[in-house]
Amino acid sequence: MKTLREVPCGQTVTVSKLNGEGPVRRRIMDMGITKGVEVFVRKVAPLGDPVEVTVRGYELSLRKADTEMIVVE
Amino acid sequence: MAVRIALAGNPNSGKTTLFNALTGSNQFVGNWPGVTVEKKEGKWKGDKNVVIIDLPGIYSLSPYTLEEVVARNYLIGERPDVILNIVDGTNLERNLYLSTQLMELGIPVVMAVNMTDLLEKEGNQIHRDQLALKLGCEIVEISALKGTGVNEAAKKAVAAAEQKAAQSVHAFDKCVERVISSVEAKLDSEIPQEQKRFFAMKLLEKDQKIAELMNNAPDVSDEIQEMEEAFDDDTESIITNERYVYISNIIKDCITNNSKKKLTVSDKIDRIVTNRWLAFPIFAAVMFLVYYISVTTVGTWVTDWTNDVLFGELIPPAIEQGLLSIGCAEWLIGLILDGIVAGVGAVLGFVPQMLVLFIFLAFLEACGYMARVAFIMDRIFRRFGLSGKSFIPMLISSGCGVPGIMASRTIENDRDRKMTIMTTTFVPCGAKLPIIALIAGAFFDNAGWVSWSAYFVGIAAIIGSGILLKRTKLFAGEPAPFVMELPAYHMPTVGNVLRAMWERGWSFIRKAGTIILLSTIVLWFLMRFGWSAEGFGMVEELDQSILAKIGMCIAWVFAPLGWTQGGEGWKMAVAAVTGLIAKENVVATFGMLFGFAEVAEDGAEVWGRLSAVMTPAAAYGFLVFNLLCAPCFAAMGAMKREFNNVKWFLFAIGYQCGIAYLVSMFIYQFGTLATTGVFGVERSFFMGTFITAAVLIAAVGLAVRSMIRDKKKGKSLQCGDCGSCKGCH
Structure with missing residues (x-):
């Protein structure tokens, strides 16, 4: 099982599942990261965290710890 | 009956611009009851019977963020007549997510699709009729920025409200629909x-x-x-x-996508601004510019002018003349001049500087850079329970804490914002510099380390508080989720920037003004009235005043801090209290108490007298106490305004004073131990010290507990605040 955390910059992946529960997960889903959506990993912040991704046509930033709950293929 | 239109939409969708375009100057800005979330209401320019309520910018109607809960409580509880849903046409997919939820509320919805001009420029096309048909609501294309379609949208909303038309509802998967x-x-x-x-x-x-x-x-x-x-x-x-x-x-079906994958201007800017190597130099340059203009140069010029000329040379003599000519009693003149005018001056003196700063903040926020600040700073600040955006309030506070506290507005998360408000005044502000100069001159031969160590103490207090408070139940729990949109860069309009500046400035004047004015008057009374040879009445000398008497009564409290060693501890206590009006007053108060009419800014005249009644360790402790304890009334007013909650405000003040006391005591006790080999005061007193410390800690603990109890009673709106779980859902 590969998570979004392991995806290097510049790659596009498809979300297959979201692990975990609670507010952060709901927030991530509200922002459009749901099953089947394409996510492009755009860049990492200068200090290595958070990351910036493109999803559903806009830019979203996520902490690396939170990207672990996003399973991708 | 007035028609109520609720304006709902995602952050960055142009909601504020649309609200401003619809209402013009007919706006009332306040807060939603009991929370720090801003509430705006206005009347439509086209028909004064139409009230427009600007809901907080939200992405969803989930129960997890304060803004979302506030918005949906309004929609469910107050049931506006119609929802005007503003949607960013360049980001339709995510914006419609909120729309699908709004349409389920059983309130008529009219959709205003914003920025369609931008979309068309990129080569895309929205089929409006098709979209209206599928969604089952009226759709108006608007450009909030240019003001096109804006009134049509409002008209359609009013019409929809009158029809009370049932919403046709979208359909999900068959199984889901059956269960629903x-x-x-x-x-x-x-x-x-x-x-x-x-x-x-x-x-x-x-x-x-x-x-x-x-x-x-x-x-x-x-x-x-x-x-x-x-x-x-x-x-x-x-x-x-x-x-x-x-x-x-x-x-x-509704969008024809012709845009080629190419880098937009926004992408190009972002490549540079959040670049691995350039991000921090650019950030430093931007901060320097903001600081330099709003604090060092323009801000100080106008503030100094307001304080020294307007409220120094122009207004007071004019009022004095006027009052004398009508034969006003002397004490009343004193109250009006030294109490009220000085109090109002203390409030207004900060306003020009604040307005200059707010222009910059409004610009940085509106253009999209503020989101990038959070993006690049997050990693450092989240360790201390702060947000990446906390950097800005803290930097500003090194000039003046008042705009610093107000700048915390830009932090979305409630917990981060509270933590920032509580700790930001630990940074030595401009008014604390004279105290530093006084202590450095009187005790340490003007050593440079005194002033840089003051900044170090301030920063250490912030970091320490962050780590400490994060462990208390008040701030405990998961770190705030950092799932944040990085909006495309765009040039904000002058009107919006100025309006945002004025809204914040005005809310400070109005809300903070009252507390500042009141406390200045009370303190004026305490300083000017007292017992002289003729009995109770107005006194000339500060050492006969009520304040001096109070100082003498409470001086023992500061014994563990070494202030009373020279028998003049009450003078330090009085000086610390007058420091609440403005921190630089501490120096002038020493001047008065030691019998000098006028002293230089660094109080050079009193150096000798001061060094005779305090040891260097106690003096440095005194300095630290003044740096960390409750800030001046203006800053406290700003804190109260921003917390929008008396309990939080009192807790913050109590915490600051408690920390100041403890740190200052440790400096004195261990400083004395290091220099003389024994603790600062005799053993019995030292026991007292620890008892005091224990009482203080217990008091803070109790305050925290009572607040948590309140929260559990359901006063809280934000899940996870109580810290007893990882979210109660």
């Missing part, structure tokens, strides 16, 4: 027909806050189980997924 209908059937007549779908879906999502609103919420565990088994997922995710699947289907 089954739950709808279980709802009793308490829920009106048109709202049944909303309540049914919230029950399925296991939304406790909605269940609590209902008198008899039916048990829907069977339905939840059925759905979860069918989809192998939890209901919340299934419904979120269904919404996005539904939206993707609509988008396919």
Whole structure:
């Protein structure tokens, strides 16, 4: 099982599942990261965290710890 | 009857611009009851009978963020006549996600699609009629920025409100729809027909806050189980997924996408601004510019002018003349001049500087750079329970704490914002510099380390507080989720920037003004009245005043801090109290108390007298006490304004004074131990010291506990605040 955390910059992946529960997960889903959506990993912040991704046509930033709950293929 | 239009939409969708375009100057800015979230209301320029309520910018109607809860409580509880849903045309997919939720509320919805001009420039096209048909609501294309279509949108909204037309509702997967209908059937007549779908879906999502609103919420565990088994997922995710699947289907038919994948201007800017090597130098340059202009140069010029000329040379003599000519009593002149005018001056003196700063902040926020600041700084600040955006308030506070506290507005998360408000005044501000100069000159031969160590103490207090408070139940729990949109850069309009500046400045003047004025008057009374040879009355000398008497009564409190060693401890206590009006007053107060009419800014005249009554260790402790304790009244007013909650405000002040006391005591005790080999005061007193410290800690602990109890009673709006779980849902 590969998570979004392991995806290097510049790659596009498809979300297959979201692990975990609670507010952060709901927030991530509200922002459009749901099953089947394409996510492009755009860049990492200068200090290595958070990351910036493109999803559903806009830019979203996520902490690396939170990207672990996003399973991708 | 007035028609109420609720303006709802995502952050960065142009909601504020649309609100300003619709209402012009007919706006009332306040806060939603009991929370720090801003509430704006206005009357439509086209018809004064139409009231427009600007809801907080939200992405969803989930129960997890304060803004979302505030918005949905309004929509469910107050039921506006119509929702005007503003949607960013360049980002239709995510914006429609909120729309699907708004349409379930059983309130007529009119959709205003913003920025369609930008979309067309990129080569895309929205088929408006098609979209209106699929969504089942009126759609108006607008450009909030240029003001086109804006009034048409409002007219359509008013028309929709009058028709009370039932909303045609979108359809999800067959299985999901079947389960929803089954739950709808279980709802009793308490829920009106048109709202049944909303309540049914919230029950399925296991939304406790909605269940609590209902008198008899039916048990829907069977339905939840059925759905979860069918989809192998939890209901919340299934419904979120269904919404996005539904939206993707609509988008396919309603937008012709011709844009080629190319870098937009915004992408190019972002490449440089958040570049690995350039991000921090650019950030430093931007901060330097903001600081330099709003604090060092322009801000100080206008503030100095307001304080020294307007409220120094112009207004007071004019009022004095006027009062003398009508034969006003001397004490009344004193009250008006030294109490009221000085108090008003203290409030207004900060305003020009603040307005200059707010222009910059409004610009940085509106253009999209502020989101990048959070993006690049997050990693450092989240360790201390602060947000990446906390850097700005703290930097500003090194000039003046008042605009610093007000700058915390830019932090979205409630917990981060509170923590920032509480700790930001630990940074030595400009008014504390004279105290530093006084102590450095009187005790340490003007050593440079005194002033840089003051900044070090301030920063250490912030970091220490962050680490400490994060462990208390008040701030405990998961770090705030950092799932943040990085909006495309765009040039804000001058009007919007100026309006944002004025709103913040005015809210400071109005709300903070009262507390500042009141406390200045009280302190004026305490300083000017007292017991002289002729009995109680107005006194000339400060050492006869009520304040001096109070100082003498409470001086023992500061014994563990070494202030009383020279027998003149009350003078330090009085000086610390007058420092509450403005920190530089500490120096002038020493001047008065030691019998000098006028002293230089660094109080060079009193150096000798001061060094005779305090040891260097006690003096450095005194300095630290003044740096960390409650800030001046103006800053306290700003704190009260921003907390919007008396308990939090008192807790913050208590915490600051407590920390100041403890740190200062440790400096004195261990400083004395290091220099003389024994603790600062005799053993029995030292015991007293520890008892005091224990009492203080206990008091803070109790305050915290009572606040948590309040929260558990349901006063809290934000889950996870109590810290007893990882979210109570």
